[in-house]
Amino acid sequence: MTKKPLISTQILCSHYNIEISFVDALNKMGLIEIEIIKQEQFVHQDQISDLERIIRLHHELNVNLEGIDVVFNLLEKERKLRNELNALKNRLRLYENE
Amino acid sequence: MAFIDYYKILGISKTATVKEIKTAYRKLARKYHPDLNPENKEAEIKFKEINEANEVLSDPENRKKYDKYGKDWKHGEAYDTAQQQSRQTHHRTGNQDFSNDEYSDFFESMFGGRRPSYNQGRSPKYKGQDYNAELKLNLKDVYTSQQQVLTVNGKKIRLSIPAGIENGQVIKIKGKGGEGMNGGPNGDLYIKFTVDNHTQFKREGNNLYSNIDLDLYTSILGGEITIDTFNGAVKLNIKPETKNESKVKLKGKGFPVYKKEGAFGDLIITYHIQIPTNLNEKEIELFKELQKIKTK
Numbered sequence: 562m563t564k565k566p567l568i569s570t571q572i573l574c575s576h577y578n579i580e581i582s583f584v585d586a587l588n589k590m591g592l593i594e595i596e597i598i599k600q601e602q603f604v605h606q607d608q609i610s611d612l613e614r615i616i617r618l619h620h621e622l623n624v625n626l627e628g629i630d631v632v633f634n635l636l637e638k639e640r641k642l643r644n645e646l647n648a649l650k651n652r653l654r655l656y657e658n659e
Numbered sequence: 660m661a662f663i664d665y666y667k668i669l670g671i672s673k674t675a676t677v678k679e680i681k682t683a684y685r686k687l688a689r690k691y692h693p694d695l696n697p698e699n700k701e702a703e704i705k706f707k708e709i710n711e712a713n714e715v716l717s718d719p720e721n722r723k724k725y726d727k728y729g730k731d732w733k734h735g736e737a738y739d740t741a742q743q744q745s746r747q748t749h750h751r752t753g754n755q756d757f758s759n760d761e762y763s764d765f766f767e768s769m770f771g772g773r774r775p776s777y778n779q780g781r782s783p784k785y786k787g788q789d790y791n792a793e794l795k796l797n798l799k800d801v802y803t804s805q806q807q808v809l810t811v812n813g814k815k816i817r818l819s820i821p822a823g824i825e826n827g828q829v830i831k832i833k834g835k836g837g838e839g840m841n842g843g844p845n846g847d848l849y850i851k852f853t854v855d856n857h858t859q860f861k862r863e864g865n866n867l868y869s870n871i872d873l874d875l876y877t878s879i880l881g882g883e884i885t886i887d888t889f890n891g892a893v894k895l896n897i898k899p900e901t902k903n904e905s906k907v908k909l910k911g912k913g914f915p916v917y918k919k920e921g922a923f924g925d926l927i928i929t930y931h932i933q934i935p936t937n938l939n940e941k942e943i944e945l946f947k948e949l950q951k952i953k954t955k
Contacts, residue, residue: 610786614694622689632695640791643698647811648793654810655795 567596567603577616587615590626592633663765665712665725673726677717684713697788698812698837707840711766787837787846796820798856802889802915811835811848818850823865823917826854860889865924867913873901873930888912888926895928903932 570584584604588595593612596603604612611633618624618632666673669683687709689695696702715721792811804822808815816835824830829851836846861868871886881899885892888909895907906929913924935942 617694618692622692623685624689636695636697640697644791644793647791648795651792651809652795 566606567598568606568609570595570602570604573604573609573612577612579616583619586626587612590630592626592630661765663708663711663763665715668708668712669716671716675716680713680716684709684717688713693788693840698790703838703840708763711763715766786843787839789846790836790848791851792848793851793853795853795855796824798854798858798860798862801852801854809850812837816848820852821918823915823919824852824854825864825917826852826856826862828852828917858889859887860926862914865914865916865922867924867926868929869926870929870931873897873932875932875935877901878903878930878932886928889914897930901930901932903930905930 570581573579574581574584584593584595584602587593592615593604593608596605615629618629619626624632666675669675669680669687671679671683675683688706691702691706691709693699693703693706696706715725790811792809794807794809801820801824802822805820807818807820809818810816814835816832818832829849832848832850834845835848839845856862859869867889869886871884873884877884877897878901879899881901882897883894884897885894889912893909893912906927909926909928911923912926916922916924938946
């Protein structure tokens with residue numbers, strides 16, 4: 562049986578010094594996904610970097626959760642555009658080197 | 660080492676209140692925060708500057724010292740010898756998280772290169788931004804391992820591409836993304852491969868598939884044909900009475916297995932029997948003859 566890379570929300574709350582209600586609110590907003598196994602809540606390890614960003618934006622810049630959602634959506638759009646630009650630059654470079 | 664005008668950086672007057680400093684800092688931090696400006700070196704530098712300005716001006720003691728010596732900071736070394744010594748002790752005892760890149764030389768010289776005490780414990784280390792790049796290759800290119808040089812954000816990255824890489828496969832190159840901030844680790848570079856196939860072969864995993872047209876006579880009587888594989892032509896024996904759409908597997912004639920040197924998939928050939936057209940009278944006669952024999 563393979564072990565899922567999940568981290569308990571209790572451990573996360575104590576590590577990042579955040580309230581469990583904050584994690585619940587993020588889950589309700591759809592900013593992170595919580596998995597419930599045997600009545601215990603877990604977050605997948607892939608979401609930790611997002612969680613850290615959310616905490617920083619919330620605590621350091623006072624951005625509320627709705628704002629973070631908007632920020633994330635815009636950053637994702639920007640990331641896609643950057644990727645497209647990189648791909649085009651690489652393609653152009655291939656032609657230029659021919 | 661130049662004097663840094665912290666008031667100018669925050670866009671406030673020298674008489675600004677604590678509240679005004681805080682407001683100005685928050686406004687600029689929202690604009691230049693690294694999480695909101697991925698892969699933006701200028702914003703990163705600006706964010707360090709406004710952080711440093713805020714560190715100094717929002718602390719009454721540091722602000723007093725800065726205001727007192729300001730441009731004459733070089734002469735302020737005797738400001739408080741005892742304080743300086745205490746700082747040096749602090750430095751020796753080792754604040755391991757402190758990154759010397761975090762503050763300007765001006766700040767280090769004036770405040771001893773340490774984080775002001777009120778702000779200790781809040782040492783945000785940012786992992787650098789992950790970069791994403793896409794690389795287009797032809798199927799023929801990925802039949803063998805090869806070297807490529809990619810330019811990502813102005814940096815040249817030498818890349819070894821193992822044979823057999825899949826279309827859509829993403830490889831991660833650790834530490835080749837954006838630079839980490841405040842001693843944080845560098846981000847990673849993710850390269851997505853798009854493999855275009857302009858060959859007669861269809862690729863599924865490590866196996867290749869090819870359709871071969873077979874004339875009616877060879878399919879009935881058997882014979883020998885030459886077909887193309889990915890790495891050259893091979894001769895194939897056709898069994899008599901080979902059926903339409905029957906398949907043969909050529910073991911090891913498929914695509915290289917990713918990161919398994921010497922291992923190859925299979926080539927699966929499907930025969931498509933071609934019915935002769937534009938028959939002449941003689942041929943029609945012979946086919947009729949055959950038909951008679953078969954129906955007797």
